Amino acid sequence: MDSYDAQWVRNIEAAREFYERTGRMPRLAGGQDTDPHERRLGRWLHNARTASRNPAAAMRWSAERESQLDALLPRWRDYGTEQASRRRWTARLAELATFLATEGRVPHETHDSIGRWLRAQRHAELSRVQSEAIESVLAGWATPPPGRWAARLDRVAQWSAQRGRLPRASAADRQERLDGLWLSQQRSRWRKQALSPMQVGALDESLPGWEHPDGRQRASTRA
Structure with missing residues (x-):
């Protein structure tokens, strides 16, 4: 493995760690307060997405690299859809908090729409940030009644x-x-x-x- 290949693997691992820690992919531009490490990873992901759309013009792009990304960082392509998905997820979390405050009970997993969403989260691949966010709203949410x-x-x-x-x-x-x-x-x-x-x-x-x-x-x- 040459130095470029080694750096490629390190970038994948760093982006994966970033996603698990924050619940989102690194961004290329996010304002003056964006961490330089995130900007670097965001630029790398941006270049990878660009290369995947036009592989003939990319110098070091290959099917093997694309397979590595798919295997180790499944959501690497989803920058646009990821933003919309995160907004929808955050809105549902807010809906759960409102339900708990107004109804004074945990939503039913069959009869209540937000209850069905909560049940689905137990089987979803959530980031640590997302799991902790639900936990802050509803302690013990991940364990259904035995x-x-x-x-x-x-x-x-x-x-x-x-x-x-x-x-x-x-x-x-x-x-x-x-x-x-x-x-x-x-x-x-x-x-x-x-x-x-x-x-x-x-x-x-x-x-x-x-x-x-x-x-x-x-x-x-x-x-």
Whole structure:
């Protein structure tokens, strides 16, 4: 590997590190405050994009270099679309923050549009900056309610919907008593702040008033 090839690989690694740290590609021009290191990487990326559009005119361009970029820096081509994508993503994050502030609950992953977006983020390739940005708005967002826990909640919610009330831990019926005990455990964990925000949101959505044995709702979150 000659010195030019070695520098090429170092540039890819530096651009990848920059993206993972900031959530965006380096920019060629970003105002007087733009870091010189970013400007250098931005110019290098600009030249790479130009060469890919007209490879015959590029002195050191090759299919191998293009493959390296595709493999190690998949979004290297997307300067224009990246800016629009980042604006849309930031707008959705703001929408999530507004939802939490106005609704007082975590969005439902099926019924709420922003909830579906949040679910999609768990499976997306997010930068560290993006993950931390969501975490600052909704702590614990990356961990959905465990499957067994969620299945139990669904069963209790179906029981409650059929009968118009919450199950009681003192009930004579065995299944109602077990569900009532489970719900009582959730209240105890909630008071100890041992439930994740996602679990609290799921309970709020599926069992309004679950925090109280008589089913009354919290004025602070449901006003």
